[in-house]
């Protein structure tokens with residue numbers, strides 16, 4: 001698939017998911033293939049720090065959901081990756097996912113893709129959440145297409161953040177111009 005949306009929130013249809021889906025919606029409307037994956041309910045074991053991935057070039061932990069989702073990231077052209085803000089940073093589930101991608105780092109396996117960071121907070125901290133996600137993207141040599149932040153507490157609140165929704169739509173349009181330069 002061309003554009004992959006990945007939400008780290010444990011709320012499958014939470015604010016992060018909804019904001020990511022606004023971006024994906026613009027792409028879909030233009031005929032671009034998209035996929036949305038939520039880490040909610042997925043088993044993502046934390047990185048063991050064993051460094052065996054330096055040799056294996058893949059994470060040695062087996063029996064959880066990391067590998068299937070990592071493969072989708074490898075297969076995408078544009079990654080829209082988002083997290084709710086937990087204590088001024090990404091949530092643990094997304095951090096576990098990110099840490100395990102160290103196994104893809106040694107051979108620069110993710111280099112050359114484009115990335116967009118998405119973060120939602122109730123009142124403060126989304127900037128640092130974005131910084132952490134952008135750190136992941138830049139370490140893997142993604143080219144950044146920007147970041148979208150939104151505000152909301154209960155599921156769906158972010159859709160009332162008109163500025164965030166507008167920015168998400170604009171960001172989706174940016175992806176369309178990148179992937180379909182002749183699209184009007």
Ligand SMILES: Cc1cc2nc3c(=O)[nH]c(=O)nc-3n(C[C@H](O)[C@H](O)[C@H](O)COP(=O)(O)O)c2cc1C
Nearest residue numbers: 009014015016084085086087088121122123124152
């Ligand atoms: C454990 C936890 C920590 C949180 N920490 C923050 C925080 O530091 N700053 C903030 O503004 N909101 C914080 N929130 C609120 C969430 O960021 C907010 O509800 C967000 O919309 C959740 O997104 P989601 O629906 O995608 O999970 C926290 C929520 C939880 C459950």
